[in-house]
Amino acid sequence: MFKDYKYPREAYGKTLRELGRERKDIVVLDADLSSSTKTKFFADEFPDRFFNLGVAEQNMIGVAAGLATTGKTVFASSFAMFVVGRGYDQIRQSIVYPKLNVKIVTTHAGITVGGDGASHQIIEDIALMSVLPNMNVFVPADCVETEKMIRAIADHKGPVYVRMGRSKVPTIYDDSFEFHPGRASILKEGNDISIIAIGIMVSKALEAAEELKKKGISARVINMSTVKPLDEETIIKAARETGGIVTAEEHNVTMGMGSAVASVLSEKYPVSMFKCGIPDVFGESGDYKELMEKYGLTADNVVKTSLNVLKRKR
Numbered sequence: 259m260f261k262d263y264k265y266p267r268e269a270y271g272k273t274l275r276e277l278g279r280e281r282k283d284i285v286v287l288d289a290d291l292s293s294s295t296k297t298k299f300f301a302d303e304f305p306d307r308f309f310n311l312g313v314a315e316q317n318m319i320g321v322a323a324g325l326a327t328t329g330k331t332v333f334a335s336s337f338a339m340f341v342v343g344r345g346y347d348q349i350r351q352s353i354v355y356p357k358l359n360v361k362i363v364t365t366h367a368g369i370t371v372g373g374d375g376a377s378h379q380i381i382e383d384i385a386l387m388s389v390l391p392n393m394n395v396f397v398p399a400d401c402v403e404t405e406k407m408i409r410a411i412a413d414h415k416g417p418v419y420v421r422m423g424r425s426k427v428p429t430i431y432d433d434s435f436e437f438h439p440g441r442a443s444i445l446k447e448g449n450d451i452s453i454i455a456i457g458i459m460v461s462k463a464l465e466a467a468e469e470l471k472k473k474g475i476s477a478r479v480i481n482m483s484t485v486k487p488l489d490e491e492t493i494i495k496a497a498r499e500t501g502g503i504v505t506a507e508e509h510n511v512t513m514g515m516g517s518a519v520a521s522v523l524s525e526k527y528p529v530s531m532f533k534c535g536i537p538d539v540f541g542e543s544g545d546y547k548e549l550m551e552k553y554g555l556t557a558d559n560v561v562k563t564s565l566n567v568l569k570r571k572r
Contacts, residue, residue, distance in 0.1 A: 459507055
């Protein structure tokens with residue numbers, strides 16, 4: 259179904275470089291992983307505006323806060339596990355509480371880190387970042403959305419968290435796509451059930467919709483790349499028009515995107531709903547494709563879950 263696979267983190271690095279050419283207020287920080295996060299594209303061209311803080315993520319967040327107070331638009335990057343896991347207190351106290359203009363853009367989130375194992379596979383970061391007041395939380399589905407998202411957050415005044423994985427993902431959008439914070443993207447219309455997905459699971463949701471079509475089931479596919487602020491209007495409309503919801507994410511099902519959707523539905527339009535995601539366990543070392551299979555992060559499991567929702571509807 260998909261042919262063009264690319265790394266969102268590479269799109270991030272190249273977009274940063276373009277923004278650096280356009281704007282002198284942008285500075286970029288990294289915690290000794292610029293080759294992996296791809297902030298090296300910015301660093302190579304603008305060494306005077308790039309700061310490698312070493313393996314010291316907490317300090318990186320503190321420096322980012324300081325630079326933001328001088329009027330800079332700050333991008334701070336590393337692996338999601340290290341920034342969120344080690345720097346949570348600094349993010350809370352130094353960035354989000356004073357509403358500083360810092361963009362925390364992470365890579366290597368979720369189990370698709372693969373062989374590095376549970377110590378590197380953060381699957382709770384959406385929950386941790388979403389619960390912080392003043393924080394916006396975004397998860398791009400492909401390289402096109404990554405580019406548009408990074409440009410949008412550069413113009414936004416305030417804290418932002420962007421989550422990307424390690425692996426290549428299929429290209430879903432063309433260049434005409436426009437990213438709007440707070441607004442979901444409907445990729446496929448459908449009347450029988452709605453599949454709401456983020457990140458790498460968006461392509462799986464589209465594949466699942468094609469399989470469901472073969473069974474005579476019309477599935478709506480929604481990319482909820484803006485986890486916070488959440489597009490409640492689109493969620494409620496999908497629930498009202500299709501009567502059933504499946505969510506899909508590469509994150510712990512406890513307090514992830516699916517839980518945010520469930521909260522909206524329970525209060526405003528209750529319908530049958532199931533969540534596809536990582537159960538309440540730590541990840542493990544292994545080939546990322548095998549891990550995706552083990553934890554049910556596949557199109558086949560989205561199909562199976564959708565059929566279960568449809569049974570409950572009836």
